[in-house]
Amino acid sequence: MQKIFDFFTQNNEFGKNIGVKLIEVKYGYAKVQMQVKKFHLNLAGVCHGGAIFTLADYAFAVASNSFGKVSLGINANISYINAAKEGDILIAEAKLVDESNRLGTYEIKVTDNNKVIALLNGTVYKTTKNFEELKNDLQ
């Protein structure tokens, strides 16, 4: 899995720019981390929902792409449960719940020191292509 880990670490511009760090990847599983900085704050001075979503979504993307073929996110539902503050170190863990030939469903939990910050449920459409093939298609 080291190769997969390296691939995900090196190829996600947006995740890197937001400060998301990949911790672990297994088939159908990913764990990522982000420390809340001034950069991530919203109007109320707490971590922006979009930043929490991006952290969860990053874990979701890595987990759902851990099998080597590209999975495209088609739907995600997030519930915000507790606020996250500057300095908090947030962890997002994504797990495959179940899948069929074409679709996969994942649950992603965002926590701060075991306090639940948000829950995301996501569905992917599983393509039969790898990333290089897909890039050519999409562009």
Place this chain on the structure above:
Amino acid sequence: MQKIFDFFTQNNEFGKNIGVKLIEVKYGYAKVQMQVKKFHLNLAGVCHGGAIFTLADYAFAVASNSFGKVSLGINANISYINAAKEGDILIAEAKLVDESNRLGTYEIKVTDNNKVIALLNGTVYKTTKNFEELKNDLQ
């Protein structure tokens, strides 16, 4: 509304850092814009779902806070419909659908030149506080 417009423009660290620009705000309505740059790309070389979510969520936040009291996002559901590419200028428009004393529901549409990129539905819990009061509570 100029004062509200200025407030939202000056006080959202994360939105600014992501490249989201506020275009218009009315009661229960907001329009924002973001150009997709290399910064926003994901593993497949198209705009990251988290960046699209953040754009939509920013419009949602401004629209739901346009009445002067703080509204907290409690749930958001996003459906990704078409991919957005580097160079695209994305627009997100948020509209209040309906509200009760305590809750409000918004629809946010993200488009690129009238092509639908994503749809987000969001629910807020309406507090009775302004931003300064809330900051003191949350921190």
Place this chain on the structure above:
Amino acid sequence: MQKIFDFFTQNNEFGKNIGVKLIEVKYGYAKVQMQVKKFHLNLAGVCHGGAIFTLADYAFAVASNSFGKVSLGINANISYINAAKEGDILIAEAKLVDESNRLGTYEIKVTDNNKVIALLNGTVYKTTKNFEELKNDLQ
């Protein structure tokens, strides 16, 4: 479309049993109706969320299957906006928002006399089979 209308009217056991009536069907569109009866009430004496969901879901199913090939619902997100009471005549309208080769996204609005009761967003996976072929596969 009369043939399609008849097909949907005659073949949905659950919809019929719940009291859902098909009003109109066009490509990518359906309108259905249900009067709230004692049958549909929940613990609080108003229309059960499951009954409102079923009404919306029925419109969603007809609209997404109006093209002749089977579409399978993979995700639905419902926001409850106002309560519906015994005697109310609820209308659900489903509209196709956008689609790709394999996926379609629909918005369904449930109203009582123009008051919004609930909003549902749904995603389908479009198979290449008709109903008879699918029945054989699933059973």
Place this chain on the structure above:
Amino acid sequence: MQKIFDFFTQNNEFGKNIGVKLIEVKYGYAKVQMQVKKFHLNLAGVCHGGAIFTLADYAFAVASNSFGKVSLGINANISYINAAKEGDILIAEAKLVDESNRLGTYEIKVTDNNKVIALLNGTVYKTTKNFEELKNDLQ
């Protein structure tokens, strides 16, 4: 909890009419059961999404109302993972994930003999009223 169990068993018209049976209730938890019959079938001859939703929603309602004060469902997101067929005995288990003063978030899993059929995530708004008081307000 016997009193609460009896209350929920006797007062939900729609659940009873659909064939949902309450198995167990604890604070923030409920387990319910429904056997898929011809009554529940959809156009494709498998269990209607609305029936699966109603089963999950019933567990959600009981769990979120197990504390004695009324909780109102404001949002629910369901992902359909596997089809359920006539004869299947479906179980739905609802668990409180986390809550604040005013809001609660629940996860509901629908299974058939340990195979996941659907996942529902739901958010409630917690009122300070009991059912009798609420009925008077709503009607």
